[in-house]
Amino acid sequence: MKHFDILIVDDEQRYADMLARRLGLRSLTCKVCYDGQTAIAIVGEESFSVVILDLRLPDLYGTEVLTRIKQRRPETAVIILTGHGTEKDREQCMAHGAHSFMNKPLDIDRLVAMMARIKERTS
Amino acid sequence: MMKSLNRLRGAIWPRFHRNHDEHLNPYYTFQDYRQTWGMTIFILMMTALVPLVVMTLIYYQLIETSINTESLLRTERLASNARRAVTFFLEERLAALTFTVNEMGYDRLTNPGRLSEVLRNLKLGFGGLTDLSVIADTGTQVTYAGPFNLEGKDYSNQPWFMECHQHNACVSEIFSGYRGVPHIVVAVKSMRPDGRFFVLRATLETERLIQTLSSYKTGEHADIFLVNRDGLLQTPSQFYEGEFHHMNIPVPAYSDRTRAVMSTDRSGQPILIGYAFIDTKIAPTSFILMVVKQKAGMMKVWLDLRSNINWFFGFSALIIVVVITLTSTVMVNKIFQADRQKAETMVAAERNCQLASIGQLAAGVAHEINNPLALINETAGYVKDLFTIKQQYKEDPDLLEHIDSIIDAVARCGTITRQLLGFARHFDVQTQPINLKDMVADVINFHKKEAEYRNIKIHVDIPETIPLIETDRGKLQQIILNLVNNAFQAIDNGCFLDVRAEMDGPEQVRLFIRDNGCGISEEHLNKVFEPFFTTKKEGQGTGLGLSITYGLVQKLHGNITVQSKTGQGTTFVVTLPVQIKKETQS
Numbered sequence: 001m002k003h004f005d006i007l008i009v010d011d012e013q014r015y016a017d018m019l020a021r022r023l024g025l026r027s028l029t030c031k032v033c034y035d036g037q038t039a040i041a042i043v044g045e046e047s048f049s050v051v052i053l054d055l056r057l058p059d060l061y062g063t064e065v066l067t068r069i070k071q072r073r074p075e076t077a078v079i080i081l082t083g084h085g086t087e088k089d090r091e092q093c094m095a096h097g098a099h100s101f102m103n104k105p106l107d108i109d110r111l112v113a114m115m116a117r118i119k120e121r122t123s
Numbered sequence: 124m125m126k127s128l129n130r131l132r133g134a135i136w137p138r139f140h141r142n143h144d145e146h147l148n149p150y151y152t153f154q155d156y157r158q159t160w161g162m163t164i165f166i167l168m169m170t171a172l173v174p175l176v177v178m179t180l181i182y183y184q185l186i187e188t189s190i191n192t193e194s195l196l197r198t199e200r201l202a203s204n205a206r207r208a209v210t211f212f213l214e215e216r217l218a219a220l221t222f223t224v225n226e227m228g229y230d231r232l233t234n235p236g237r238l239s240e241v242l243r244n245l246k247l248g249f250g251g252l253t254d255l256s257v258i259a260d261t262g263t264q265v266t267y268a269g270p271f272n273l274e275g276k277d278y279s280n281q282p283w284f285m286e287c288h289q290h291n292a293c294v295s296e297i298f299s300g301y302r303g304v305p306h307i308v309v310a311v312k313s314m315r316p317d318g319r320f321f322v323l324r325a326t327l328e329t330e331r332l333i334q335t336l337s338s339y340k341t342g343e344h345a346d347i348f349l350v351n352r353d354g355l356l357q358t359p360s361q362f363y364e365g366e367f368h369h370m371n372i373p374v375p376a377y378s379d380r381t382r383a384v385m386s387t388d389r390s391g392q393p394i395l396i397g398y399a400f401i402d403t404k405i406a407p408t409s410f411i412l413m414v415v416k417q418k419a420g421m422m423k424v425w426l427d428l429r430s431n432i433n434w435f436f437g438f439s440a441l442i443i444v445v446v447i448t449l450t451s452t453v454m455v456n457k458i459f460q461a462d463r464q465k466a467e468t469m470v471a472a473e474r475n476c477q478l479a480s481i482g483q484l485a486a487g488v489a490h491e492i493n494n495p496l497a498l499i500n501e502t503a504g505y506v507k508d509l510f511t512i513k514q515q516y517k518e519d520p521d522l523l524e525h526i527d528s529i530i531d532a533v534a535r536c537g538t539i540t541r542q543l544l545g546f547a548r549h550f551d552v553q554t555q556p557i558n559l560k561d562m563v564a565d566v567i568n569f570h571k572k573e574a575e576y577r578n579i580k581i582h583v584d585i586p587e588t589i590p591l592i593e594t595d596r597g598k599l600q601q602i603i604l605n606l607v608n609n610a611f612q613a614i615d616n617g618c619f620l621d622v623r624a625e626m627d628g629p630e631q632v633r634l635f636i637r638d639n640g641c642g643i644s645e646e647h648l649n650k651v652f653e654p655f656f657t658t659k660k661e662g663q664g665t666g667l668g669l670s671i672t673y674g675l676v677q678k679l680h681g682n683i684t685v686q687s688k689t690g691q692g693t694t695f696v697v698t699l700p701v702q703i704k705k706e707t708q709s
Contacts, residue, residue, distance in 0.1 A: 012494055014528060018501040025508045056576055083493040104493060105500035 004119050005047070006030040009039040009065065010054040010081070019052070019106070026112055036060030040068050048076050049122060050099075050115055055082040055089060063089075063096055070097040077118045081106060137452050139459040149678055150466035152458070160455040167447045172440060179436055183429065190425055191385065194395055194416070199383035202397030202414040205339040205347060206381055209401055209412060212251075212335055213294055216309050216327060217405040219249055221292070224313040224323040232257045232266065232323060239268040251331035253306065258284065258322045269326070271302050278324075283308045287322050292406035297329055297349075297357045305329050311405075333358050336412075344420025349401075350374070351409045363388070363415055372396065372415065385418075393418040469674060476601075476671045488539055490572070495535040502528045554703055556591035557599060559632065563622055566603045570611060577616040584623040589632060593702040598675045605672045606636045606695050613693060614640035631681075632699050639692035648687055679703060 006028055010016040013034050020030040031048075033039050036057045043051065051069055055062030066078050077099035082089065090101045100114060139156035153159045223241055224232070231237050242255040254269020262279020278284045283295035287310040295308040310324040332349075336358055340347050349357035354374040356364055365371030371389045375382070375398045383397040397414035419426070502525050509516040516522060560583075567574075567581055574581050592599070610620050621637040643651060647658060652673040676683040681699035 012498065015494070015498045015501055018498065018505055018525075018528075022501060022505050022508055025505075025512045056572075058575060061576070083497060084490045104497035106497065108501075108504055 004028065004049045004115075006115070007039065007042060007048045007051045008032045009034075009036070009051065009057070011035060011056070011058050012054075022108055023112075028112070028115065036062075036065040039065055040072075043069050043072055043076070047073055050118060051076055051078045052081050052111075053078055055080060055085060055093075063092055066093060066096050066098055075122075079111070079114065137456040137459070138463075139456060144463075147463065147466035147470060150469045150674065151462050153462075156455055156459045160451060163451040163455060164448055167451060168444065171443050171447065175436070175440070179432070186425060186429075190422060194418075194421055195383040195385070198395045198397035198414055198416055199381055201339060201341065201345075201347075202383065202399050202412060203381040205336060205414065206399035206401060206412050208335050208339065209332065209349070209410065210403055212332060213309065213401075213408065214403045214405060216249060216251070216325065217292055217294070217311065217403060219245055220309060220311040220323050220325055221405065224311050229257070229313070229315045229321050235266050235268065238266050242268040245325070251328050253326040253328055256324050258310075258324055260288075260320045260322075265321070273301060276301060283310060284322065286406075287312050288320070290406055294403065294406050294408040294410075296351050296355075296409050307332070309406075329358070339414075342416075342420070344417040346413075346415045348413055349410045350413055352411060357410060360413075360415075362417070363413075365389075370413065374411070383414075395421070469670070473671050473674065476605075476668065491539045492536050495532040495539075499529055499532040499536075502532065554593050554595055556593055557596055559589050559592055559624055559634070560585040560587075562596075562600060563603060563624075566600060566607055567622070569604075570607060573611065574620075579611070579614060579616065580619040582619060582621045582623075584621075586624070589624050589626065590701060592632060592699060594679050594699060595703075598679055599699070602672050602675050602679075602697060603634075603636075605668050606697070609668060609695075610636060610638040610640065610693070613642075614638045627698055630701055632701060634697045634699070635694055636697075637692060637694040642689040642691050642693055643685070643687040644689050648685065651685055652683070
């Protein structure tokens, strides 16, 4: 079975860490970073099955990070997880190749189920 | 029917007369529409009526002066002609007597037959003589020719005899004498060969004189008569005969020329008097010729015309007054209604903007609260995971830390909620001391995240020396919020926003909100405070933000100006009084 790696990108550090812990408890290994540039750099170095990406980042806007990730790793599924996504944001992200668009607060079971489907599809 | 009645009521008692909507007052163009209405009517009426009145009065004055001058001239001419006639009448007869006395001499004249013959010839030649007599220097009548037998009568005490002795000739006043009939005595003195004098006396009929005078009478309002120097009537007067045959107007002062003057009679009626003191070349007389004309009668044609002009003038003035009043009422009412509609729109828009501000605030709060909530969610979820997935939670040293994390996130939500309540309370309308620095910080705080994301640098410089401002918190907050919003919409990512304040004298504070955004073009600059003016696409902006801000600044007795250059940025300057005067506070 192919290794299933997840990258969480969110400027709210404690939130990102907590999400990583919860996914870890569910046997999903996660990496965490807190800004767009770092995320792009990490994705450039290693491949991830899933990137969980916040839209509002201090340095770059989420859609730009999304575009760059999809350019570099078209096979990576990018799940947008944002606090206040509008319909417009959703359309924009889907157009840029996002896998799905979720709002905070998060339903962890839904996320896990979604990742299970991704894993199933890619394996 | 009802519609017509309502329109009539609207014209007579227009809407602005019963304006009680004080909450709209700050948006009206005029403070007091009734005053504006009154002033409009007054100015228009003055402009229309004053020249009309002045011209009419000048016209009246000119006409009356001209009529008076003409009447005086005509009266004087009439008096002069009549004077000449009377003088000629008397002179003619005095001259005839003078000729007779010198031609005939005493001896021939004392012959009764000769005297009768002379009387007959004189009657034939001149007429108007009743009798002739010769009176000796003793005053006794020597010879008499005529219808009355007056021979032997003594005239030595008669005034005319004494005057004749003195002046060689005389003309008496009109008197009745021994015969009881009004007559005039004319007498001429001559000398006898023995050196003594005698007098030839003739009696003149007054009818001839009265007829002569009557022939000069013109019109029903004129009177012509003779008086003596005491004002006693010598010939009949139609209008001016008073008690004891005195005329009831004052005797004029002596003049050797014919004169005409304006005067009033005893009853106060205006009259024209023409008069002449009559003197013959042979003897003086005590007669004064009087020509009296009633001004009212003479001016009747003019007065009738003036009455017509007055009616016409009054009617025109009434039409002008009615037209001006109705026009002004309708115009002021139209302005009032347009202003009222504008004011109502402004009030409604202000209310909408307040709601929009609250909506924006709520959205901001929701956004701010969402992050801590997400964190609570994950942390609580994690704790739950520990219970459900990992069984050894009791030994987990991190548990306490995660519960702390939940408490911390709840505290963050609490802070945001408190700010929300603080902001909502600011909509109360009341003055209170306000720290400008804190208020600007509060407002900027709502934009902090957006500024962070858009990389907008916000620089706030409000010195500690700015005192507390006594003003309406909600309105001031809305002003700053609107201006900051406006700046955020105008600037691109990476620009800056500069908020600073300074004192403008001891009474006023100036707040500058400057950005280096797209700026406002010169043609739009003077329209930015107009309601519904927007350069945004349809549906994207109401164009009310800045006009409402303008209204709010005015409500706080301040003023707002804008300076801008396309491509370089915009600065709004709000000047506010440090303390709103309580009595003018709306």
